[in-house]
Amino acid sequence: MVRDLDGVTVDAMKSTILFRGETAFLSVAVRKKRLDVSLMLTKRITASNLIDVVEISPGRFVHKLRITHPDDLDETFRAWVWEAARLSGVGTNDD
Numbered sequence: 001m002v003r004d005l006d007g008v009t010v011d012a013m014k015s016t017i018l019f020r021g022e023t024a025f026l027s028v029a030v031r032k033k034r035l036d037v038s039l040m041l042t043k044r045i046t047a048s049n050l051i052d053v054v055e056i057s058p059g060r061f062v063h064k065l066r067i068t069h070p071d072d073l074d075e076t077f078r079a080w081v082w083e084a085a086r087l088s089g090v091g092t093n094d095d
Contacts, residue, residue: 001078002026006091021088026081035067039084047076 002008002019011018019026029036036051040062044053049072052064063080067073 001073001081002085005082005085008085008090019085021085021090023088025084025088025090033068037065037067038062039065039080040087041080041084042087045080 009020015030017028018024027038042059044061049066051066054062
């Protein structure tokens with residue numbers, strides 16, 4: 001999903017991968033049987049795999065999702081990632 005974005009910096013750490021534009025827009029924590037994903041959006045979302053939402057400033061929400069199956073990485077999830085990326089100043093190859 002992130003390959004289709006322009007201007008992304010990837011910072012890989014021991015158990016977390018950060019994806020950045022002007023700011024970090026996506027973090028992926030690697031676990032044995034899942035991925036814990038955090039992304040920032042301007043509105044609250046709902047999803048069956050949503051584990052937490054924190055409003056960090058007015059109109060900025062960090063969403064924490066648990067990815068346990070490839071089906072969790074659907075078009076809705078892709079749209080959320082792309083929106084978070086745009087908010088971070090990242091473009092898409094189809095812009």
